[in-house]
Amino acid sequence: MLSELLTLIYILASVTFIIGLxxxxxxxxxxxxxxxxxxxxxxxxxxxxxLYKDEYGQRLHNYGWIFGGIIIxxxxxxxxxxxxxxxxxxxxxxxxxxxxxxxxxxxxxxxxNHLSEVFxxxxxxxxxxxxxxxxxxxxxxxxxxxFIGSVSFAGSIxxxxxxxxxxxxxxxxGQHIFNIVLLFVIIGLIIFLLFGLNPLNYKLFxxxxxxSLVYGxxxxxxxxxxxxxxxxxxxxxxxxxxxxxGGFLYDNKVMLTGGILVGAAGTLLTILMCKAMNRSLKxxxxxxxxxxxxxxA
Amino acid sequence: xxxxISENQQYIYIVIxxxxxxxxxxxxxxxxxxxxxxxxxxxxxGVVIIGAIIVMGKAESNNYVALILGFLAVILGTxxxxxxxxxxxxxxxxxxxxxxxxx
Numbered sequence: 360m361l362s363e364l365l366t367l368i369y370i371l372a373s374v375t376f377i378i379g380l381x382x383x384x385x386x387x388x389x390x391x392x393x394x395x396x397x398x399x400x401x402x403x404x405x406x407x408x409x410l411y412k413d414e415y416g417q418r419l420h421n422y423g424w425i426f427g428g429i430i431i432x433x434x435x436x437x438x439x440x441x442x443x444x445x446x447x448x449x450x451x452x453x454x455x456x457x458x459x460x461x462x463x464x465x466x467x468x469x470x471x472n473h474l475s476e477v478f479x480x481x482x483x484x485x486x487x488x489x490x491x492x493x494x495x496x497x498x499x500x501x502x503x504x505x506f507i508g509s510v511s512f513a514g515s516i517x518x519x520x521x522x523x524x525x526x527x528x529x530x531x532x533g534q535h536i537f538n539i540v541l542l543f544v545i546i547g548l549i550i551f552l553l554f555g556l557n558p559l560n561y562k563l564f565x566x567x568x569x570x571s572l573v574y575g576x577x578x579x580x581x582x583x584x585x586x587x588x589x590x591x592x593x594x595x596x597x598x599x600x601x602x603x604x605g606g607f608l609y610d611n612k613v614m615l616t617g618g619i620l621v622g623a624a625g626t627l628l629t630i631l632m633c634k635a636m637n638r639s640l641k642x643x644x645x646x647x648x649x650x651x652x653x654x655x656a
Numbered sequence: 657x658x659x660x661i662s663e664n665q666q667y668i669y670i671v672i673x674x675x676x677x678x679x680x681x682x683x684x685x686x687x688x689x690x691x692x693x694x695x696x697x698x699x700x701x702g703v704v705i706i707g708a709i710i711v712m713g714k715a716e717s718n719n720y721v722a723l724i725l726g727f728l729a730v731i732l733g734t735x736x737x738x739x740x741x742x743x744x745x746x747x748x749x750x751x752x753x754x755x756x757x758x759x
Contacts, residue, residue, distance in 0.1 A: 361694035364702075372703075376700050376703075377677065378679060378701065379696065380681050380682060380693075380696065380697065381681045381682075383682075383690075383693045383744075384682045384683075384684075384685035384687065384689060386686060386689060386751070387712070388687060389751070390669025390745065390748040390749070391694060392697050392718050393699075393741060393745055393748060396696065396699065397699070397740070397741040398657075400700070400702065402700070402743070403706060404705060404706065404709065407710065408709060408713075411709075411713065413710075413714060413759045417714075418713075419709070419712075419714065421712055421713055421715060421723070421726075422716070424726070424730070425709055425712050425730060426714055427727070428708075428712065428727050428728075428729075428730030431731050431734075432730065432731040432732065432733065432734025432735045432737075433734050433738045435735060435738075435739075436734060436735040436737070436739035436742065437739070437742050438737075439739055440738070440742035440746065441742060441746070443743070443746075445746075445750060448691070448695070448743055448746070449691060451739070451743050452695045452743060453758075454739075455698055455699075455702075455735060455739040455740050455743070456686075456701075458706055458732040458733070458736045458739075459698070459701055459702050459732070459733065461729075461732045462705065462707075462708050462726075462729045462732040462733040462736065463704050463707070465711075465725045465728055466704070466708055466729055468725060469711050469715070469721075469722050469726055469729070471695050472721060473722065483712045492659075492660060494670055496660075496664075499742045527741050532705070540759055542742060570680065581721070581744065582717055588690075588691065588694075591694065591730045592690075592694050595694055595697055595701070598698075598701045598704070599697070599700075599701040601701075601704065602701045602702075602704035602707070603671075604709075605704055605706075605707035607667065608707065609706075609707060611710075612670065613703060614673055614703050614704065615667070615670055615671070615674075616670060618672070618701055618703065618704070618748070619671050619675060619678065619699075620674050620677065620681075621678070621697045621700050621701040622678065623675040623677070623679050624682045624693075624697055625694070626679075626681045627682060627683070628682060628685070628693060628697070629659050631687070631689050632694075633723035635687040635690065638749065643727060
């Protein structure tokens with residue numbers, strides 16, 4: 360009964376997200392749209408805390424920790440958002456976006472630890488882990504969440520620093536190529552750990568979030584401050600996809616719908632923002648490696 | 657592969673429909689609303705907090721690594737949700753104020 364109620368709550372929350380986004384794109388209704396989405400989110404969070412049951416029918420525990428975390432986050436978040444100057448709002452959005460990315464990254468790390476504890480028993484190091492389709496799917500969502508969440512976190516922090524002037528533009532010769540190589544290394548590592556995970560190499564997993572953080576930093580570093588809103592919007596849609604990975608992981612439809620919705624809307628918004636600024640996305644992302652290239656393109 | 661698709665068809669349907677819906681729903685946004693919309697979408701992907709709550713709530717009470725990382729995840733996720741909605745609301749407040757003065 361209780362878990363059926365939670366399903367209903369999740370459906371309602373998903374609908375509020377869709378309606379909220381719809382209203383946010385209409386000047387007259389935007390404010391109510393924001394409030395509706397916030398109400399749906401509150402409902403989904405409270406429902407999860409009190410009604411969630413895992414596949415073994417177990418309720419959640421550690422309520423003290425959960426409420427402690429929520430209270431700290433809510434107080435700090437609300438104060439920071441209320442005190443921020445009007446002109447500094449975009450950088451605040453970037454910072455909050457980075458927090459969401461970091462949250463997705465941490466979830467992936469904890470879930471991977473959990474998984475490796477289940478599979479790894481001392482003395483088993485010679486026995487290969489049993490890898491089957493279901494586990495590969497599970498691992499893929501963990502790796503993808505760690506990768507996308509870390510890129511979004513590191514990138515958003517750099518974007519935040521650039522907007523408030525703490526981080527200067529920085530690029531080195533061949534950074535373009537270095538970034539592409541790094542991206543391929545991360546993807547290669549993900550594929551390797553997807554099919555070849557065993558008790559001897561599972562610690563290599565921690566390279567995924569680490570290299571992704573480095574990639575996120577290098578990805579945003581050379582992009583000029585004026586283009587930051589576009590980059591923040593792009594990273595925003597990345598975090599949406601990272602949240603959706605969590606939806607796959609926990610078989611949670613509200614995380615999945617919310618995440619994909621933001622991922623898709625955010626991508627379109629990024630393109631629309633580029634158009635409004637009379638820039639092409641390609642120029643923003645790769646044209647800025649060296650000022651002369653931008654002019655040529 | 658085909659087997660995997662038919663086993664996970666629910667997810668595949670959700671993902672495809674949500675991609676189209678996400679694009680459709682904001683397709684006509686005027687450019688003044690770009691930043692508030694970005695901020696609102698930012699708050700919505702804070703739904704990742706639900707994953708953090710589940711991680712935290714499942715952690716065994718002697719697994720300190722999971723407890724500490726989960727606790728951090730809950731804090732960061734809440735920051736994303738609460739901060740995101742409050743900032744969006746403030747942006748739109750400013751928007752509304754301007755409009756009323758004009759009339």
